[in-house]
Amino acid sequence: MPHEERALRADAARNVQRLLDAARAVFAETGPDAPLELIAERAGVGIRTLFRHFPHKEALVRTAMKQAVTERLPPILYRTPDFPPRAAIMVVMEAALAIIDRERNTLAAAANPAALAAEVVAPVLEPLAALTEQAKQDGTMRSDVTGDDVARVLGMLTNFLWVVPEGHEGWRRYLVLVLDAFEPGAATPLPPAAPVVDGDAI
Structure with missing residues (x-):
């Protein structure tokens, strides 16, 4: 060349x-x-x-979000073996939500912010499913929780971010509350899970 x-x-x-x-x-x-x-x-x-x-603007926004994910998410995923499975679930979910919170205005600039947010968290869904099974095996996660449940909870918290004032990080409170619901002790039996639509858990 x-x-x-x-x-x-x-x-x-x-x-x-x-x-x-x-x-x-x-x-x-x-x-x-x-x-x-x-x-x-x-x-x-x-x-x-x-x-x-x-x-066009959409191309710039989507590439900028891809950059944010590439910069911040892989280091977290590489560290999951350093934590017990349940703690690793918290770390991964927290990292995904922090990216969306930090880049919320970039996301909001997209034609479909919700769809782009789902793409942002997509790379963590498979690791979360594997960690869920590991946590169930070591007794730190209630046995009737599935990887789809964890993915849907992440989706709900992602949606919640839009009603939290920017920079407040109030979502962290609800992440802790929701993860406490995964405790195996004294858990109320769950109704049947809804089927996943088009393979998308969020």
């Missing part, structure tokens, strides 16, 4: 990174209706450069 082409690609990659960082910062500061021109200005590029990489 010619040196000039490599330099152009490196410059383009830097511009994309600056635009994504700027988008998350501007949405956080200004709100989901922040103009794209302001994002381009914060990134130090022209609006044409923004549209060259992201032809």
Whole structure:
């Protein structure tokens, strides 16, 4: 590859990174209706450069959220073996909710914030299901709870985030309350679980 082409690609990659960082910062500061021109200005590029990489706002928003998840979620998932299964469930759910809370204005800028939020938490559903089974086996999780139950609770808490004042983190209270309901001792028998629609637990 010619040196000039490599330099152009490196410059383009830097511009994309600056635009994504700027988008998350501007949405956080200004709100989901922040103009794209302001994002381009914060990134130090022209609006044409923004549209060259992201032809519309939705593309920018979705890529910015993917960046947030890639930065913050994998390190948490890699650490789950360091915790007992029940504690690991708390750590993973807390991490997913914290991403949504921190990036709520970026999410709100999407055409369908709820759908994008579901995509954000999707990577944790399989690990949570496995941790649920492990917690049941070691006796720290009630035996009638399933991975789908845990996923749906995460979905409910995700929806709850939208009614908590920004920066308040009141959702942490309800995460603790809900996880206490998974305690095996003195648990009320559960009614039958509803079937999962289209394979989506949220």
